[in-house]
Amino acid sequence: MAEALSTPGRPAGWIEEATGFWRAMPDKPLFFSLFIVWVIFFHFLGNSTFGYVDTPSLFGWWLWVNTRGLDDAGAWEAFKRILSADEAYAWFVPFVVMGLLWWNRRALMDLPKQTWWPASVLLVFALLVHILGYIVQQTRVSIVAFFAGLYGLTGLVWGARWLKATFFPHFLFLFCVPMATLSEKIGSQWVWRKQSWVSTLLKMEPASGSPRAGINMKWRQPAADSEV
Incomplete structure (x- = not known):
């Protein structure tokens, strides 16, 4: 050899x-x-x-x-x-x-x-x-x-x-x-979830009569529901 x-x-x-x-x-x-x-x-x-x-x-x-x-x-x-x-x-x-x-x-x-x-x-x-x-x-x-x-x-x-x-x-x-495309996909999903959470939070308002308005929150009701 x-x-x-x-x-x-x-x-x-x-x-x-x-x-x-x-x-x-x-x-x-x-x-x-x-x-x-x-x-x-x-x-x-x-x-x-x-x-x-x-x-x-x-x-x-x-x-x-x-x-x-x-x-x-x-x-x-x-x-x-x-x-x-x-x-x-x-x-x-x-x-x-x-x-x-x-x-x-x-x-x-x-x-x-x-x-x-x-x-x-x-x-x-x-x-x-x-x-x-x-x-x-x-x-x-x-x-x-x-x-x-x-x-x-x-x-x-x-x-x-x-x-x-x-x-x-x-x-x-x-x-x-x-792995680059996978990290981009994971990153975009994380950003989307964060934006969705922030937008949901901005649509909330303090509950009426609550002394701790910053803690007790409720969903804002549509105008049609408030008139019923």
């Missing part, structure tokens, strides 16, 4: 190292088959909220939330929308994850790898989380479920030690969950 990575006087190029890393990963057809099935599932049954964008795809929803859609945009306009988004860093998270895995490639290559069926529990858990998010129409929950399931797939194919060694890189995928 060391010969594939370096030679006594000359370090191996990154192509040779990438080839050695690729060869050190067993059961690649199994992993990519499961990965494709997982992606297809979330593409067709990933989103249940059609108020923002009319698509069942989790990835289509994520793209719209981060760019407000690219259907009517040219190449340059699409590029500007991607980089001007509040959470444009999410586009770079997969590259950061792959960079960390590449940085730790020698340790990952030396890990004993084998099919580990207990990881299917994590996969089932991710599926249940997605079903919950699908029912309550919270696509962000489904995004978390997608990455949790992807993490479980790697453990299913390559074992528990792989899960332990790659936990932190996979954890960074949480930064792909769009």
